[in-house]
Amino acid sequence: MTAASRAAAPDWGRGRRRSGGRIVRGVVADRNGAVGALLLAAILALALAAVTGLLPHDPLGQQPADRLTGPSPAYWLGTDQFGRDIATRTFVGVAASLRVVVLAVAIAALTGTLAGVTAGFLGGHTDAVVGRAADVLFAFPAILLAMAVVTGLGRGWVNTAIAIAVVYTPIFVRVSRGPTLAVRHAEYVLAGRVLGFSRRRLLLRHVLPNVAAPVVVQVALSLSWAVLTESALSFLGLGTQPPDPSLGLMVADARTLLAPAPWTLLAPAAAIVVVVVGFNLLGDGLRSALDPTVGPR
Amino acid sequence: MQGTWGRRVATASVALSLGLTGAACSSRSSPTGDAGGQTASTQFVIARTGDIDLLDPHRATAFQTVQTLGLIYGNLVKADSSGKLHADLATEWSYADAGRTVTFTLRQGVRFHNGDPFTSADVKASITRLQDEKTSAVARSNLSGITGVDTPDDHTLVLHLKAADSALLYALSAVNAAVLDAKDIAADTVGKKPNGTGPFSFGSWQQNRDLTLKASQGYWGGAPKLATVIFRIIPDEPSILAGMRAHSFQMATISDPTVAQQVSGDAVTLVKQPALSYHALMLNGRRAPLDKPAVRQAIACAVDRQQVITTVANGDGKVTGPITSPAFDYSATQGLPCTAGDTAKAGQLLAGAGFGPDHPVKLRAIVETGEYATSVAEGQNLQAQLKAIGIQLTLEQEATDSYVKRWLAADYDAAVALNGGSYSPYTMYGRYFTTGGSLGIPAGLDSPDLSALLNRANQETDDAAQHQLYQQVQEKLLELSPWVWLFRGDDYYLLSPTVHGFVPMPNQSLQYLAETSVG
DSSP, X not given: OOHHHHHHSOOTTGGGOOOHHHHHHHXXXXXXXXXXXXXXXXXXXXXXXXHTTOSSSOTTOOOGGGTTOOSOSSSTTOBOTTOOBHHHHHHHHHHHHHHHHHHHHHHHHXXXXXXXXXXXXXXXXXXXXXXXXXXXXXXXOHHHHHHHHHHHHOSSHHHHHHHHHHHHHHHHHHHHHHHHHHHTTSHHHHHHHHTTOOHHHIIIIIIHHHHHHHHHHHHHHHHHHHHHHHHHHHHTTSXXXXXXXXXXXXXXXXXXXXXXXXXHHHHHHHHHHHHHHHHHHHHHHHHHHHOTTSOOO | OHHHHHHHHHHHHHHHHHHHHHHHHHXXXXXXXXXXXXXXXXXXXEEESOOOOOSOGGGOOSHHHHHHHHHHOBOSEEEOTTSOEEESSEEEEEEETTTTEEEEEEOSSOBOTTSOBOOHHHHHHHHHHHHOGGXXXXXXXXXXXXXXXXXXXXXXXXXXXXXXXXXXXXXXXXXGGOBOOHHHHHHTOTTTSXXXXXXXXXXXXXXXXXXXXXXXXXXXXXXXXXXXXXXXXXXXXXXXXXXXXXXXXXXXXXXXXXXXXXXXXSSOEEEEEEOSOEEEEEEOTTSTXXXXXXXXXXXXXXXXXXXXXXXXXXXXXXXXXXXXXXXXXXXXXXXXXXXXXXXXXXXXXXXXXXXXXXXXXXXEXXXXXXXXXXXXXXXXXXXXXXXXXXXXXXXXXXXXXXXXXXXXXXXXXXXXXXXXXXXXXHHHHHHHHSTTOTTHHHHTOOOHHHXXXXXXXXXXXXXXXXXXXXXXXXXXXXXXXXXXXXXXOEEEEEEOTTEESOOOOTTXXXXXXXXXXXX
């Protein structure tokens, strides 16, 4: 192929993609997407304020004299058994949870999508091996697999993220492999083959962009599920370790305090709900924005 | 849109509930297990948070293990709920030679659960096994004063001692000094299938699930009224309370004061028993920088014990010194080079030892999870209190078996611990702080002065003089600060209202299950 012919080769994939600006506008135009983005923006702002020390209390600072006091101007969401401010701990816990799940989903999305697209595009033995590996991982209950990985790797936020990534990688394999099977026989891909494009170019510039939409939606949904998984691991003592705040750990600690101090449970539980609902709605908005068959609602 | 929006919120909420509940259930037993429907008068289900870790009574350290094996094995003597010693396998005993010879008359007609008759040879074989270093017996140092064992006949036992030993009978009453079948010892089957002379025989054990005991029909004191006792492992104390309310269990042992304070209504009766056990922060004085007494003393000075009780035990506890027996009621802190909670003095001690903001003390503390509920909370409060004097305490949570392994190997800087107590101070501390003590390495301190003082106190036969010597022991322990003694709490027993005859013991023994009935 000459340089001239390369320049003249049509980029079939690009015409079907949507720009970042259009995606954002599409999400905001969708009511679910807008609410999700708003919820996430609000809780992210509070989490950012907490981790940067803008909130009035130290998340680890114990004030025994103020232990188990209800919500008040001094302690917006009350205090726990050590007199620690629950609001600060909740928002720092949100930040800690997001740190884990963002890393986990990033690893899972990258690994799973590359594996899925490659398997779908190449087919044959590659597809069989990747497909069976994903099936094996799917065979384990998610939380059990995550617990096994954390037990093997040891505790700590990075290991928790890796454990969650292992659980979510096969989801991305499946989500990306299916569309790839359809796209690899699309005319623009066949044209690329005829024009002598390398496999790498075909994969990265023509196949991947055209299977990106479901992957992006899956990222938002996986973030939502991963928050639950991370909270569950912390609840079981396998995630974030005390005294560092974590939503699951706070829920676990609050179990025995539910009757005398219900606020100790309400704040972390509500934060989990807000984050999970936020990511779910955002995923809904992204689907609306990226799927041409679904219009804004 | 309304439908979609509502569905999303509902889905997320249900997912949240299912996710957390499912996660919790994946590693925990249901409080309403199969025994819930089979708890007729023949089955007595006791819920507790932790499982036993082994079946050899001579090597048992975990509370649940000692508690369980104490129902299977017998001892020469046993203590009642007030600490008074009574006959068990020995019906009477007498001293001679200024307390250096003790003769026991053994009970006749007693058989082990496998049918073997109980004789003085079994006691001799048991004591020999306890004194053998290879056994790694917990009580070895408590029986180190025994120089010879004679068995003139099947029902007479004579112990020859180096010197008078005031703690001997208490040491012999401990589960850690249980009488084993000499044949089991010879065949090396101890710890494989328990075979004792106690009121209950071993049934089955499914690790981390349940353990079953059967009433021993041939028990010398009469067969227990409870035909089957099942210990069910429920790692979560609120779930245990819920199970009690649902009549899934007849009894439960819990350790969290917050849960105990939530017991109400007619379905569950709460029994509180002040414990001889004590909460402590053990410091490994064989490791730098804790090998410097000033660093240990700084830690002991910095900790406000009352704050620990308030935050961890919801105020339900009593500040204690090393000796917890009610017969030796000394000041809990006299001997410390400061008042407890004096962070200024603690800072001075640290500075004197060469530590400060530029050169902080960093310690890793092992914290046991599973055996008692307040361990992690204690660790967190101690961490916060020590931070005030610049000590960085990192918590390492361990399950009971790995915690015990690390502690026995002295693989720790500090250990948040709940230790068993005894009516005899020597039985409590001889094994830790006498030279060559069976738990001297993990205890982390080698002090010849303290060892000599403990031995003198144990050999003293005059009560008043012994009282003074043990006071010196307590003050010496506080001065050397090998550990930080924090508080004594209560043990909590949850009972179904239909349970009769159970009496709690300050040492957590469940020996009164032999006299308990339902109905």
